[in-house]
Structure formats: structure tokens, C-alpha cells
Amino acid sequence: MSLTNKWQTQPEEIFALGSIVPVLVIENVEDAVPIAKALIAGGINVLEVTLRTANALDVIREIASKVPEAMIGSGTVTNPDTLQQSIDAGAKFAISPGLTKELLVASKNSPIPLIPGIASISELMTGIDAGFDHFKFFPAEAVGGSKSIKSISGPFPNIRFCPTGGINQDNMGNYLSLNNVSCIGGSWLVPNDAVANKDWAKITEITKNAVASAKQFA
Numbered sequence: 001m002s003l004t005n006k007w008q009t010q011p012e013e014i015f016a017l018g019s020i021v022p023v024l025v026i027e028n029v030e031d032a033v034p035i036a037k038a039l040i041a042g043g044i045n046v047l048e049v050t051l052r053t054a055n056a057l058d059v060i061r062e063i064a065s066k067v068p069e070a071m072i073g074s075g076t077v078t079n080p081d082t083l084q085q086s087i088d089a090g091a092k093f094a095i096s097p098g099l100t101k102e103l104l105v106a107s108k109n110s111p112i113p114l115i116p117g118i119a120s121i122s123e124l125m126t127g128i129d130a131g132f133d134h135f136k137f138f139p140a141e142a143v144g145g146s147k148s149i150k151s152i153s154g155p156f157p158n159i160r161f162c163p164t165g166g167i168n169q170d171n172m173g174n175y176l177s178l179n180n181v182s183c184i185g186g187s188w189l190v191p192n193d194a195v196a197n198k199d200w201a202k203i204t205e206i207t208k209n210a211v212a213s214a215k216q217f218a
């Protein structure tokens with residue numbers, strides 16, 4: 001892909017790191033490293049920290065500096081400012097729930113790749129026109145789920161998706177069995193109660209189960 005030669009990593013490399021990308025909403029910076037290590041112990045080292053919490057950028061900074069084996073990305077990147085903040089914090093890739101022309105243009109001058117989000121064919125075409133071929137599909141279950149993604153493969157066979165939104169242990173196979181889905185994302189690996197109780201072993205256990213299930217579709 002000749003989208004830009006500035007990206008240090010290519011989207012296909014991110015998508016190939018594993019079948020499951022944990023979507024993390026971390027409130028407390030002190031929980032960042034234990035959560036990242038619990039996921040890695042369970043077999044996942046690609047992580048998306050959403051910029052939905054006040055401390056999210058510090059969480060990214062913490063994981064980037066203290067857990068070098070993690071491939072840490074930022075999520076909920078909705079504009080050029082949050083893209084730049086993610087880069088400054090040490091994120092190695094950025095994911096957006098959607099796309100705007102401003103964000104797509106800014107990402108071409110960024111050192112880290114952007115995975116834009118789409119929920120419609122027209123949004124997908126806007127992204128393809130800008131040179132992108134790897135997208136998040138969000139909110140997956142609410143906009144037709146795996147049936148939608150399967151249909152999209154007809155007119156757009158070369159596009160690869162990472163769907164998120166309503167995906168979990170029970171339905172991930174519907175997505176991972178599709179040729180145009182490289183990985184799926186979800187928040188179910190890190191339940192709120194496990195974080196509240198600092199039950200890091202539970203996160204590792206859920207992650208191991210998810211990784212084992214995903215292997216069937218690899």
C-alpha cells in the first residue's frame with residue numbers, strides 16, 4: 001500500500017498480531033501496567049486504550065514506557081488533536097470509531113498508522129478514496145454484524161476489517177470465520193468488576209479462553 005511512507009508500522013502488521021484486540025477503558029493509571037501484563041500473560045500483546053477517560057493518555061504513556069512488549073494503540077481518536085496527543089503519549093497505532101477527512105489527512109503525516117472506523121458503504125468509500133484498506137467496523141453488532149461484513153466483501157474484496165461493538169466470547173467466531181476479517185476487538189476481556197477487585201488473574205483467564213477459541217478460526 002502506498003498510502004504514506006511515514007508510518008513506522010503498517011496496518012496489516014497490526015491486524016496480524018493476533019485475532020483479538022482488547023478495547024480498554026482504564027480510569028486509574030495505577031491499573032494500566034497490571035492490566036497490560038494480565039492480557040500479555042493470557043496471550044495477547046496488542047492493546048487499544050480508548051481515550052474515553054480523563055487519564056487515558058497517561059495510561060498509554062505508562063504502558064508504552066513500562067511494558068515494552070505491548071503493542072499499544074490509542075482508541076477513540078476522533079480528530080487530528082487526539083491523534084497528535086496519542087503520538088506524544090507513545091501510542092504505536094491509532095484507531096477511530098469513525099472517520100473525517102481532517103483525520104484521514106492528518107494521519108498521512110503521522111508516524112503511526114490510523115485504522116479508521118466505518119459503519120456504512122459511503123464511509124468506506126471515503127476511506128478507500130483516501131488510500132486506506134484496513135478499517136474498524138463499528139458498532140458491529142448494531143449495524144448488521146457479520147452478515148454486513150460478509151456482504152461488503154462482494155464489492156470490496158480487498159478491504160480488511162477489525163469489527164468491534166457487541167463482540168464477545170460467544171459470537172466472535174461469526175466474525176473470525178470471514179475472509180475479510182483479520183481480527184476482532186472487544187471490551188469483554190477486562191470486566192469492570194475484575195478491575196475494581198484488582199483481580200488480574202481473572203483477566204488472564206478470560207484472555208486465555210478467548211485466545212484458545214479464536215485459534216479455531218485462525
Ligand SMILES: O=C(O)C(=O)C[C@H](O)[C@H](O)COP(=O)(O)O
Nearest residue numbers: 050075076097164165166186187
Ligand atoms: O471507544 C472507541 O473508540 C470505540 O470505537 C468503541 C469500542 O471499540 C467499542 O465500544 C467496544 O465495544 P464493546 O466490546 O461492545 O464494549
